[in-house]
Amino acid sequence: MKQPVQSRQRILDRIRAATPTAAKDASQLADSYAALPRAYIRRGSLSAQARVELMIQRLREYDAEVVECTSAELADAITTQLAASGRHLFVAPSGTPNEWLVTSAWKITGLEWTIDHGLPIDEHEIEKAEGVVTAATCGIADSGTIVLHHSATEGRRVLTLLPDYYLCILRSSQIVETLPEYFSRCQQPPALHPSDKDLSLGTPSLATYISGPSATADIEMTRIKGVHGPRILVVIVVRDN
Amino acid sequence: MTHAGSARVSLDPQFAPSFPQAALIMLRNPQLRKNVAHAIDVIQAKRGKLVVEKTDWQELRSAASAIRFHVLDNLGAYLEQFESRCIAAGGHVHWASDAAQARQIILDLLRQANASEVIKIKTMTSAEIQLNPFLQAAGVSVYETDLAEIILQLGDEDPSHIVVPALHINRSQVREIFARTMGLKNLSDDPKELTNAARTYLRQKFLTVPTAISGANFLIAETGTVAVVESEGNGRMCLTLPRTLISLVGIEKVLPRFQDLEVMLQLLARSAVGERMNPYTSLWSGVTPGDGPQNFHVVLLDNGRSSILAKTKERQTLKCIRCAACMNTCPVYRQTGGHAYGSVYPGPIGAILTPQLMQLKHAQTLPYASSLCGACYEVCPVKINIPEVLLELRAQVVNQERRQAGRFFDLMYLGLRVANLIFATAWGFHAAQRMGRIGSRFFTRKDGWIHSLPSIGAKWTQTRDLRGLPKQTFHQWWAERVKGEK
Numbered sequence: 001m002k003q004p005v006q007s008r009q010r011i012l013d014r015i016r017a018a019t020p021t022a023a024k025d026a027s028q029l030a031d032s033y034a035a036l037p038r039a040y041i042r043r044g045s046l047s048a049q050a051r052v053e054l055m056i057q058r059l060r061e062y063d064a065e066v067v068e069c070t071s072a073e074l075a076d077a078i079t080t081q082l083a084a085s086g087r088h089l090f091v092a093p094s095g096t097p098n099e100w101l102v103t104s105a106w107k108i109t110g111l112e113w114t115i116d117h118g119l120p121i122d123e124h125e126i127e128k129a130e131g132v133v134t135a136a137t138c139g140i141a142d143s144g145t146i147v148l149h150h151s152a153t154e155g156r157r158v159l160t161l162l163p164d165y166y167l168c169i170l171r172s173s174q175i176v177e178t179l180p181e182y183f184s185r186c187q188q189p190p191a192l193h194p195s196d197k198d199l200s201l202g203t204p205s206l207a208t209y210i211s212g213p214s215a216t217a218d219i220e221m222t223r224i225k226g227v228h229g230p231r232i233l234v235v236i237v238v239r240d241n
Numbered sequence: 242m243t244h245a246g247s248a249r250v251s252l253d254p255q256f257a258p259s260f261p262q263a264a265l266i267m268l269r270n271p272q273l274r275k276n277v278a279h280a281i282d283v284i285q286a287k288r289g290k291l292v293v294e295k296t297d298w299q300e301l302r303s304a305a306s307a308i309r310f311h312v313l314d315n316l317g318a319y320l321e322q323f324e325s326r327c328i329a330a331g332g333h334v335h336w337a338s339d340a341a342q343a344r345q346i347i348l349d350l351l352r353q354a355n356a357s358e359v360i361k362i363k364t365m366t367s368a369e370i371q372l373n374p375f376l377q378a379a380g381v382s383v384y385e386t387d388l389a390e391i392i393l394q395l396g397d398e399d400p401s402h403i404v405v406p407a408l409h410i411n412r413s414q415v416r417e418i419f420a421r422t423m424g425l426k427n428l429s430d431d432p433k434e435l436t437n438a439a440r441t442y443l444r445q446k447f448l449t450v451p452t453a454i455s456g457a458n459f460l461i462a463e464t465g466t467v468a469v470v471e472s473e474g475n476g477r478m479c480l481t482l483p484r485t486l487i488s489l490v491g492i493e494k495v496l497p498r499f500q501d502l503e504v505m506l507q508l509l510a511r512s513a514v515g516e517r518m519n520p521y522t523s524l525w526s527g528v529t530p531g532d533g534p535q536n537f538h539v540v541l542l543d544n545g546r547s548s549i550l551a552k553t554k555e556r557q558t559l560k561c562i563r564c565a566a567c568m569n570t571c572p573v574y575r576q577t578g579g580h581a582y583g584s585v586y587p588g589p590i591g592a593i594l595t596p597q598l599m600q601l602k603h604a605q606t607l608p609y610a611s612s613l614c615g616a617c618y619e620v621c622p623v624k625i626n627i628p629e630v631l632l633e634l635r636a637q638v639v640n641q642e643r644r645q646a647g648r649f650f651d652l653m654y655l656g657l658r659v660a661n662l663i664f665a666t667a668w669g670f671h672a673a674q675r676m677g678r679i680g681s682r683f684f685t686r687k688d689g690w691i692h693s694l695p696s697i698g699a700k701w702t703q704t705r706d707l708r709g710l711p712k713q714t715f716h717q718w719w720a721e722r723v724k725g726e727k
Binding site for chain 2: 007008010011012014015016017018019021022023026029032033036037038039040041058062118123124127140142143144145150156157158161179180182183184186205206207208209210211212213214215216217218219220221222224226227228229230
């Protein structure tokens with residue numbers, strides 16, 4: 001095998017030779033980027049009410065179950081959903097508000113919670129859980145997409161992946177109409193690492209966009225719900241605006 | 242064995258038969274044609290509805306095309322930016338000039354991680370460099386995790402589509418493969434039950450195999466982010482559970498900024514599977530303590546891409562985001578399926594990508610595997626003018642061919658040189674028309690069509706009829722009309 005360093009240089013040399021019109025410096029590159037046409041729709045036109053309704057409609061089209069409640073009714077709504085799920089072993093991320101953690105005192109018996117504070121809880125422990133409850137970062141109504149940036153209330157990535165049942169709490173103030181509106185809300189993209197000095201701290205380095213439960217259409221294009229991710233997705237939309 | 246094609250065609254362009262030969266084998270397989278047509282009808286119907294709903298579809302296409310051209314124009318700068326951000330975030334970046342180097346880099350990384358097993362997310366790039374057979378020969382067990390890829394791997398089948406690679410296999414064929422290889426005698430052919438069988442089969446692999454290989458849909462230069470778009474969740478499993486992750490990515494896959502995903506993601510799922518958004522999109526940069534693989538490598542693959550970049554008309558080939566809309570709409574692909582293209586990249590995009598990636602001499606017939614109807618260009622979300630590139634490649638094939646020894650007196654090239662002389666002057670052209678009308682009388686039947694021609698002309702008439710020449714040329718008709726008016 002040739003030295004990797006050499007192939008890096010060789011590939012870059014070939015690219016440079018192939019692109020004589022490339023920008024000469026960073027500012028020229030930025031100007032050329034800024035001049036790109038972007039005539040597509042960036043801002044939605046729906047009222048706040050219609051936006052939430054569209055989000056709910058799209059989620060239901062993906063076979064997700066959706067219920068609505070006010071902020072005051074949230075704890076009750078969570079209890080009702082968990083009781084209806086018929087499951088008992090749940091996990092939740094470390095930042096989950098206490099009032100979400102429904103206990104046996106709340107109408108359901110035999111409910112067990114594991115709070116994920118990272119290690120020593122490993123994947124096998126999460127795998128044992130029958131369900132997971134988390135918050136979300138954003139909802140995109142146009143495509144019915146739930147955005148997770150994996151903060152302390154959303155949990156690490158496997159948490160919302162291994163359990164078969166996923167209850168997601170989405171506030172109506174987090175819902176935008178279009179995908180570009182979500183990206184413009186991401187002033188600091190979920191991709192920056194704390195060790196990267198010229199970029200701001202505290203921005204998440206991970207993101208997952210979820211549009212309905214896990215699905216496949218690989219066999220005769222027949223859509224099957226639930227391959228490897230959660231088979232059941234329930235969303236509680238909390239009216240807070 | 243259940244090969245959906247009764248005869249197998251190599252997908253290595255070095256060994257594959259020519260497109261017409263391979264197509265003939267596929268056309269004689271009615272089951273395969275039925276399976277392909279069914280799958281394509283479903284995708285096309287879904288895509289059609291969702292594209293109409295998107296009122297800014299053309300504006301999104303224009304933006305996507307411009308972004309991708311801008312990236313290609315400045316590829317060096319963006320790749321270096323991606324590399325430095327990825328490393329700053331704790332990732333490692335490797336550069337591979339060709340397939341052999343990429344395979345060796347990946348094997349070395351697996352050896353460093355003491356990996357005897359590896360789980361994989363569907364990646365066309367790994368199929369391009371024929372990674373699986375190489376790793377298996379080196380003693381590494383490879384487990385595909387995408388449902389379609391499991392079907393192919395367990396059934397010892399080849400992919401025939403870049404998004405739904407097993408679309409040529411129907412449910413009863415899948416049942417047979419799973420029943421035989423998983424030892425499930427009582428399995429039914431219900432897609433739900435088959436999917437569950439795959440879920441159970443893979444669950445332990447996800448939880449125990451500590452090394453994964455993925456491709457990537459996009460790289461973000463600004464942030465060093467890698468993006469993987471998928472449906473089943475097998476991707477998320479491979480991206481989060483293992484300790485070591487290796488992502489093999491073509492150098493053209495980079496986007497300038499995080500925000501550019503707002504264009505690409507709106508186009509990709511609608512074009513690929515007819516969904517508003519695919520179920521799961523994963524974005525990560527480098528490593529994140531406490532979440533996912535802590536040992537992360539990106540292998541950037543050139544393998545012929547930089548030479549495509551150097552050519553003006555062909556460069557647009559690299560704008561491709563691998564959505565497969567072109568093959569879903571192609572009247573040729575619909576009839577032949579993917580294997581006829583003799584490459585892991587089938588359909589119209591394959592017809593232009595394969596000859597360029599694998600050297601033209603291995604794919605002489607692919608640029609002709611098209612009627613040039615233009616449907617592929619019309620649906621392409623990044624506006625690749627595939628017919629334009631096909632014509633350019635055809636010109637290259639002809640130029641190469643006519644320079645070969647002994648071709649100078651080839652009937653076709655001789656004829657073309659004579660035609661060149663005749664059509665260069667108006668009187669020559671008119672004389673040829675007169676001669677042609679006289680000559681064609683011998684072959685034109687009563688219905689006004691020529692059904693068979695002798696000699697070299699038979700090459701045309703053996704597959705199609707030719708309309709006989711009209712009694713008058715347009716020029717003659719026009720001259721008479723003007724005379725009559727006076």
